[in-house]
Amino acid sequence: MELLDRYLQAVRKHLPWERQDDIIAELRANLEAQLEDKEAELGRPLTAGEAEEWLKQIGPPMQVAARYYPQQYLIGPAVFPTYWFVLRLAVFWVMVAYSIGVAVQIAVRSPSWASVFEGVLRVPEVLLTTAASVTLIFAAIEFMATRYPGRWPALAAPSGDWTPSALPLVEKAAAPGQKPRSYAYAVAELIFGCLFLMWLLLVPHYPYLLLGPGAAYLHGSPFQLAPVLVQFYWWVVGLNVLQLGWRVADLLRGRWQGPPLVQRKTVQALGLIPLLLLFTVRDHAWIVLRHPALDQARYGGAVEAINKAIYLGASILCALAVLQLLWEMARMGLNVYRKRAAAMR
Amino acid sequence: MTITENLFENLRLELRRGCLTLAVLAQLRQEHYGYTLRKALAKRGLEIDESTLYPLLRRLEAQGLLTSEWREEDKRNKRFYRLSGDGERIFAQLLGEWQAINAAIHLTIDNIQ
Numbered sequence: 001m002e003l004l005d006r007y008l009q010a011v012r013k014h015l016p017w018e019r020q021d022d023i024i025a026e027l028r029a030n031l032e033a034q035l036e037d038k039e040a041e042l043g044r045p046l047t048a049g050e051a052e053e054w055l056k057q058i059g060p061p062m063q064v065a066a067r068y069y070p071q072q073y074l075i076g077p078a079v080f081p082t083y084w085f086v087l088r089l090a091v092f093w094v095m096v097a098y099s100i101g102v103a104v105q106i107a108v109r110s111p112s113w114a115s116v117f118e119g120v121l122r123v124p125e126v127l128l129t130t131a132a133s134v135t136l137i138f139a140a141i142e143f144m145a146t147r148y149p150g151r152w153p154a155l156a157a158p159s160g161d162w163t164p165s166a167l168p169l170v171e172k173a174a175a176p177g178q179k180p181r182s183y184a185y186a187v188a189e190l191i192f193g194c195l196f197l198m199w200l201l202l203v204p205h206y207p208y209l210l211l212g213p214g215a216a217y218l219h220g221s222p223f224q225l226a227p228v229l230v231q232f233y234w235w236v237v238g239l240n241v242l243q244l245g246w247r248v249a250d251l252l253r254g255r256w257q258g259p260p261l262v263q264r265k266t267v268q269a270l271g272l273i274p275l276l277l278l279f280t281v282r283d284h285a286w287i288v289l290r291h292p293a294l295d296q297a298r299y300g301g302a303v304e305a306i307n308k309a310i311y312l313g314a315s316i317l318c319a320l321a322v323l324q325l326l327w328e329m330a331r332m333g334l335n336v337y338r339k340r341a342a343a344m345r
Numbered sequence: 346m347t348i349t350e351n352l353f354e355n356l357r358l359e360l361r362r363g364c365l366t367l368a369v370l371a372q373l374r375q376e377h378y379g380y381t382l383r384k385a386l387a388k389r390g391l392e393i394d395e396s397t398l399y400p401l402l403r404r405l406e407a408q409g410l411l412t413s414e415w416r417e418e419d420k421r422n423k424r425f426y427r428l429s430g431d432g433e434r435i436f437a438q439l440l441g442e443w444q445a446i447n448a449a450i451h452l453t454i455d456n457i458q
Contacts, residue, residue, distance in 0.1 A: 026424045027399060030379040033421070034395075037380075059396045067400035 003051045004031060007061060014065030023068055031058070075135070075142050083138040087131060094130045098123070099323060103316060116319050186256035190247045197240045204233070222295045223303065226288050228281045235274035243267050261332060268325050275318045284311040365393060367443055369401060370428060370436040373411060378423040402426055410435055 008031075012024050038054070039045055046054065058064065075083050102119035109115065199209060207215040246263045250256050278286065287306050289295045346354070368391050372382055379399050386393055405411045410432035413424050428436060 023403070025422065026379065029421055029423045030383075030395065030399060033378075033380040033423075037384075059394070064396040067396050068403060070404075 001035065001046075001051065003048070003055060004028075004035065007055050007058075010061035011065050014062045015068055019068070073142065074139050076146070079138060079142050079145065083134070086138070087134045090130050090134050091127060094126060095123075098126050103319060106315065106319070116315065119319075120322075181257055183256060186247070186251060190244065190251065193240065193244045193247060197237070197244060200237055200240060222290050222299050223287050223306075224290045226281060226286050228278065229286055232274045232278060235277065239267055239270055239274075242270070265325070265328060265332065268321070268328075272318070272321060272325070275314065275321065278314055279318075284308075286310050364443075365391070365397070365401065366405070367436075367439055369398070369405065370410065370432060370439065373426055373428045374433075374436075376425050376427040378418075378425050382426070405432070 008024055008028055011027065012020050015023055035046070035054075102122075106115045106119065203210045243263065250263075284307050285303075287303055287310070289299055289303055368386055368389075369382070372385055377385060379395075379402060382402075383393060383395065383398050386398075402411065402413075406413055406426065410429060411426045412429045412432075413426045415422055415424050417423075
């Protein structure tokens, strides 16, 4: 039967070369016997359509051939738990080291948005390189453990050399943000939030509240704040009002128990806007001279140094805020995914 | 295929895998070649795909549980398999294990009902 020959030829192409003849001879004998039975049952040879249907039932040639291979893993079930643990650890610590390295580099060299952007852009490359390196090492371990099980027994299976008493103590406290909040706690948060907002609104009228006795020097000082800082201030006020409003709504709806994650993340994300607003100022001039024509020669250098220091601080703060927000969003996403996966089980 | 159907299919395959090995070992206390073995199992209600059974025979032989020989029958060369000495010992142990599991499951089901 020509169709059977074509089928066996296609299977052969995907078989391990050293066993091709043997396997095909056996498969041919079995399939021909089956074909004979079928034809004897029908009392006639199979039609082309019936033959095609029969071979389709046996399966695609590549899939049939694949069954003759031993099960192969890049990283097998015995090594996988250790691999997964090390991979998570490596990715976490490499990201910590990378973030610190980039922050120091930006601070030491010329701080600019371009270098922050460049640092963020390189994150996927760093992550992929780390994951690939760990995977390669564990693939090599798997290979050695499979190839030389006697010589590398410790690699093939987790060590039996452990004692239950060496396990870490039970974590008594729940993770912050996971504990249910009491009504008193939620009310106290609201009261302190209102007090902070009042203080914030009074500061422009009574600088003493922020600067203490130093406020006396402010009137005679040759410096003043640039208008963008006023906008920044009102953004901060607005965010506090938003947060307070949200808390009041939560209390009224009786939803103070849960951790205010969405609220916190929204305020955190909106908090980036005033920070970014600061960077739109030309030459990063946040502190300016009250009388530039008179004081430029005397205080020009000091103003520049102050603005440079503020720019450096704001850059680091902004980078940290972005990283923290991304990290927490990723954790939130992971928690949602876990809950959904648990609900589906 | 829905998620539930897919889950059932995976669990069914997992459950069948070990049972098929046991059935093949049981049937090969008597000599068979691939196709007659498949027919004999099907006759007892255990249908196995060709693409599952023939590679399984090779694996069991590589593990030393079966022996095989090429022989001519009905003017056609066929590979006949039967249980090896090791195969017989392991089959007896597996059978004991399977019977214990089977009895325990029956007891558990009866207790719940």
